[in-house]
Amino acid sequence: MAAVGTLSRVGRLLCINRSRCLIFNSHPRRAISSCIDPAHGLSTEQKEFQKMAFDFAAKEMAPYMTEWDDKEIFPVETMRKAAQLGFGGIYVQPDVGGSGLSRLDTSVIFEALSTGCVSTTAYISIHNMCNWMIDTFGNAEQREKFCPDLCTMKTFASYCLTEPGSGSDAASLITSAKLSGDHYVLNGSKAFISGGGDTDVYVVMCRTGGKGSKGISCLVVEKDTPGLSFGKKEKKVGWNSQPTRAVIFEDCHVPVINRLGQEGQGFNIAMSGLNGGRINIASCSLGAAHACVQLARDHLLVRKQFGETLSNNQFLQFKLAEMATKLVASRLLVREAALALQEGRSDAVSICSMAKLFVTDECFNICNQALQMHGGYGYLKDYAVQQFVRDSRVHQILEGTNEVMRMIIARGLLSEL
């Protein structure tokens, strides 16, 4: 029993209870591996990516995440360092400077980076999504023109779909693009654009044809185009390391050669981008939740009340166990969705929506629970847990609200023959 005392003082074990002695893992031959280790089930190569991303997050992002949030700094230099490692175009093809990795590799990387700063990682994922859209739907000239600089993050990108009058009902957007010789003339505005005003390349969904999704095209608008302006920088609850602004088009002339794909293909392009984007956002939520479970665990082992550490309290033990279980379940779902997307499975759209829905909800709850476990300290900005809560809250809203995710899943189910 002396060993119990030693280990509970040192312990990283989740389940020590000195007085109960029931659930103590002391079998000498059983490996004490963490059940929430995100490396489980990955290939050797993926573990290398993950390790590198975790190192980068711990050294280059985590020490600054509070400052970036507090001072609303868009960490351009750090993101460019990340781009040097290949994070600017993770699933973009190598011939234009991308890393050519799979969706699963990407999910693993964003999950790891997110433990360093959710907001910055989320922006990097949006940047990647736009880069991929140009890589996939652009012609040779467009890919050559935009992708290499996006991959090195010499230039940054923004995804412009939402408008003041069309959020969930994205297909009803009204920003118009009227053909005039070799240009489109854009009029309208986009709302809540991440990076808006500080980025260089705007991937804009606009109406070139009639009503509905079939009348929408996708144009790449470059900064400093006359007629392009921005609203005020929004003050947000979280995601403060990325500026959010309205993007305004007033007789903005955009060359026809900047159109991705055909007229009328824009909505499909937008939705294709979002399938991957949803996995990425869910992966960011995973990273936040993983960091929070560790923070909560560490806190329970240190904080004492009623003469014992909180880790001896059965309610908190059970709560932590539930958090860990939901974290692992979430991770499995995201990784399965990533596999489905990269293999082009028929259920890809539905499972990406399921992953986004389930994971953003559960991971926010995990972060919130972790804050609760910190007690009053959890509410102070000195402690990182509140930033993970604030940053991950918006994941339940953007890239398609979780309500829209339900719509997509229901439609998939009910339209089956």
Next chain:
Amino acid sequence: MSRVLVGVKRVIDYAVKIRVKPDNSGVVTDGVKHSMNPFCEIAVEEAVKLKEKKLIKEVVAVSCGPTQATETIRTALAMGCDRGIHVEVTGKDYESMGPLQVSKILAALAKREEASLVIVGKQAIDDDCNQTGQMTAALLDWPQGTFASEVTLEGDKVKVVREIDGGLETIKINMPAVLTADLRLNTPRYATLPNIMKAKKKKIANMKPAELGVDMVSRGPGGGSEGDILRGLLAVEQSSRQHGGLISSSRTHLHPAIVATDFHDSSSLKGYSETLSFTELIQPTGG
């Protein structure tokens, strides 16, 4: 142009909280996060930088240990080494493997690979021996530049700025030579995604110590035919801090107080080192 051999060691990650096994036979390693020794990363970085400056032609990463050692070699390859050598050491041999055995292996490989430089980290963060580099140099009868904080190749010589107790010492030694990397030599790069992918295609040769003519047994002073194996006897957790006591602030009172007070139980292993550090630290100045 020349070839550099870099020794890398797989150790428990520096951020992990070390736990002692319940039977006190060692520390827990199963399921614990491992990574490349930080000083080895610095050694790899220096070798790769020399190659990028086109001063050397090839960098070969070597690690000794069981299968998991290849993970560390892969990390070295992802940082820019050209190929790897995994010297397989398992079981009892691995448990008793220390700087002497590793330096015999490195010496044999340095000769076989015709290396001009052997670069290793100054010490490993698990055993803190700080012996492998020096022993390797002795076995090869090569000059050594240890605790290097700056390395410059000058023709067939190496200029090494060493971090020593008194400050910085600059030496110029003939190649071939052994260098050990200190903290401020460089800042190791992150492996990039493309390099991690390329590393998959790089070769890792596998061999056993016997193929290099190396005997993994460490002999005791008796030098008998069976030899004594260096074996760890006991691992105990560091005890928690003792309470301090109030003594008068005058230095002349301090010395007798230290001598008179019995701070420790002499039967515990840690007692010896604690005595040493105390009396060395507090030397009464004259008068």
